[in-house]
Amino acid sequence: MATGGESEPATAKGRQTAGDRSPRVQILTHPKTQEVLGILGIAVAIFLLASLLSYDPLDPSFFNSGGGPEHQVRNYAGRWGAELAGDLLEVLGVGALTLPFFLVFLSWRRVTAKTTPLLIVKLVGFLLLLLGLGLLAQLLAREGLSIGPASERPGGFVGKELHRIFSPLVGRVGLPLLGLTALSIAVACLTSRSLAGFSSGWGGLVGRVAAGWRERKSAKAQLPGRIRPPYTPPAEEEPRVESRPTPILSEPSPGPGTSEPEAPAMEKPVQRFFPFVVPKEGFQAPPLSLLDMPSSVDLGISKEELETNAGVLERKLLDFGVEGKVAEVQPGPVITRYEIEPAPGIKINRIVALADDLALALRALTVRVVAPIPGKAAVGVEIPNRHRAVVHLREVLSSKAFDGSAAHLPLALGKDIAGEPFVAELAQMPHLLIAGATGSGKSVCINALILSLLYKATPESVRLLLIDPKRVELSIYDGVPHLADRVVSDPKEAAKRLHRLVNHMEGRYKLFARLGARNVVTYNRLIRIARREGGGEVFRPLPYLVVVIDELADLMLTAAAEVEGAIARLAQMARAVGIHLIVATQRPSVDVITGIIKANFPARLAFQVSSKVDSRTILDMNGAEHLLGDGDMLFIPPGSSKPIRIHGSFVSDIEIKRVVDFLKAQGKAEEFPWSLLPAEEEQESTGDEEDEMYKQAVELVVSTRQASISLIQRRLRIGFNRAARMVERMEREGIVGPIEGSRPREVLVEQRTL
Template identity: 55%
Template structure:
């Protein structure tokens, strides 16, 4: 027998020099490995060692990780059977099978806000199809019982208003406007506004899309080597926010840089990434919904959040991603800048602000000054008792109205000084028991289109706005300014510095977004009321779906208000505005007859000098020097700078706008 045959026989039989109690059948190589191990570890230990070694060798050869294998297996299990858990405020989570869950998806959503859980995270649905009848009745009874809810307690729900909402008792009358004698103002009923109903939004489809997008989101990021977990999904009226919790060691910037890839994976028209979410250790990815649910203004105003709000300047703005009502307090702003492209929802937002004030304040508490250069937007409010003067549509008169507001602010501060008080609330306390002094109302000045005013009288308008923004808060005067052209020529640096609270609707570019908010994000909004609300004191803007109010709703509320109280305009204010408009301009009176042609010349030549005027118009040095001085006084050219040439400060387009608006006011 040869050596090879001997070894083969020895190891096949498992018998030889060692008398084992069991048979080994592994061949020569198997015997060389297994026999020593059997001496040391016995049969069970040998099997464990060999099995473990085999797994390790297989992992090294195939480069397959156990962690990745477990994660992929878990994802497959989730796709086959996803546990769905409902959570309520008064009960722990309980399990339901898939049939019950699908049955619930077909049922209409009630006023309570159910929550869905995806894996370990939650899917929070916004309330739809609210039935306002019961709430309206209860609120109407409560309003009648408390006489307008002037002493109602503040709710503990969330309000985006900055500091605590603690204000003094409402104001009653104006120094110039006499109190309404024998007339009682009744707030409009909520029935004047269209009730929210079934808007045709498929809630089942939105929830199913949210589950599917959550899976796609995790898979997409894993494919890029980023380990994250979807911990919460909030389904809003216009978009869904997925809250991702990155694994330790994952940089947030890696997720932000994948915005386009995530949008491609989810087949979304555009996504917005909020990294991180304020107050949470998570990254928010906002994806537009396939169907947008409109938010009616009545849905916001008839809630306790608004009805029990103490401030007379409370405004129902809309709802956030979680369905919470966003109630803002203009007194805490204290001024508001609204900007966005045409058709993005600015005028609807202005109407929501005005309607909210009509539901919250009497004509003796709040007075309005409406400036509408577009003529057609705010004309419907003519005749309401809250107006201090008729709606101003002439841009030249609008500049006069702002100048009157500055004078009114100055006169109020003089009254405060006489009484030894610091603000409007202190003054009204001081004159409460004085029968000869009237209380002062709060004044809200609303400008629907700032760019038109800046074309006609940029210097006067900018100076008035800046003075009001700096000092008018304590005097009880507040500005709400809207514009559709968010350029630095309209929203100047001085205006931005003095109006900290801003609302940005959809814009066309990131440059416009930075002009409004000093950051990007507004260029990714969806339009139709989708906004970024950036109140003073917050680090990042809040995405809000604005409340919609139709022209029919505005007409219904205005007609109700007009039917009970007629407007009593302040003739003194109208006379002051007219006088400011008709006041002779000393610059215009001293203007040389060659001044327009001289401006045309320097704008076309892009240079200005006395010798140039002398040569072109054949005038003497003295007259040419006066013309140059007059151009410098009007801001056409720079002032005298020694040996440096004078600079032309306006372009041809600006000069054409000045000619159309009237050069004398420049």
């Protein structure tokens, strides 16, 4: 009885508590309350969808500082929408698009007063949907594919982390299988039908369509008189061809030698749906969607033509007494290489001498013979394809060779003869010399190299110094945040900038000596460690500095001694401190590419030249005179004497302008630190250098007994003004006499008195 007496008060107390809560529960479960919550949920879903569809990468968010204080929010949902869209896309990628639809589904169930069966199962299914979409989107991005405009890491943080975790566990085969499994389970959880029901439904639909098609076909066969014949215009009426609109898709794609392609209809280079979701420290890398897609037209050579050319090659060689067989054929986008194995006793020089005869027999523009092919017992005969394919820069930038490269300064040169993307590392070259005749594709190649650096690096990691004596090639990049200074077009000003760069190089070496660093990578690592520990003397990190000179010949004509000396010194010493040169010229003669410059540029790039002499000047061998032009090049990597044939990446002026406008919209980067030392140290070092140079000038004048300004200028490789000041100083110190008309100055000091 005691137990029963104790239980009754407890039961009464429980009923009393339930009665106290009932009004709140009734309010929340009231149909009107549920309807209001559903309407609010639908409104939030519409707001979220609008913010996602109008996402602008320059709008500020939690992960992105935006395009600067003067940037106006372009998101249709305002600043809140920009914040929301940026954060969701950073975390979920394209999976964020499913959030509004799932929210509408839940809200509409509340508006219509319908209960959601198995809500927990629905939520689990939606979570699996987000995970599966993120993983698959990240896989597509790493394979170089794009999901609509979202071509830059569409999987977001979720997809990236899933790929990082499961890639070493399940491999390349298991990752897509894992994503598809997650999507299948998500579909089963979110829908009321099973996968078997879906398959039967699709099978029934296909069966009904096929049955309807058969009935229609039999009806036509039974009633032939009711089918009207196709309309044919009268014979006397000519078709009005001029009234038909020209189909856009039938226009041929422009090649490197054609006129510039027209800009697309949408003139907003930034306002797109999810151009990329990779904000890093306030700087947004340009998306690949700014570059044109390659044409899908197949211009490859047919198998029959390959077999025909191989037979002609063997017969033509046999006509000249050279026996051999075509062992392998390697077709490419521009040329096809036929690998010929000569018979025993045949000298390969005989095959090389038949290049012009083979071009005549094959009706080819030119034929290049590679004798022998490195690593093979064969001779390569490279024949141009009848239809050349254009290698677009976007193809190379979206490839694994570039996107997955760990290089600090990757250069997207183009594709090799087999059609594989070719990417070189400028930091390992460490300098690149480019030469080619006018119209051979040299300027397009320089633009492709610059865009490679702009796509891969931030202004904090790489800076550019552009020297353009022609004034029209590189001026479009003025204002890009990656520039260390404005584009230099005056040759005399360019000589001053090069000497300024030499002083900057020496300042870097002094900083490295203080910290005990041997190169720029070690220096920046020590700076990061010092900043993290917060102790000791801390300097600022130093970016790589890439100097691009578009026309060396113009500089050599104006200030040959100063330019040659500065380039030689930079090429000899600047590699360790992170300064690299890309020097181009359209006149590969010995007065432009001097022995001093040539000796310090182990990596060289040759386009089509007019003679064998020019080819030997740039490559130390023949071969560049047989190139096709329009980006066809020979590349000698550092440490190798065998050239690699590459078909250069093509990028139009319209594409360059899109990328430049995108980068300019992000504002300017901080000023480049030219002066790395304190003012008194820099002045002291400059004075010491001046005194040492003056001593050399005095020794030269006394030993030669000639007080000539031009002699000092040539021997010491300095400018005219500096040499004149040295002679005037010698006159003040009594070393040389005054000017006496047209007679040379008298040297007043003997050699033994020095």
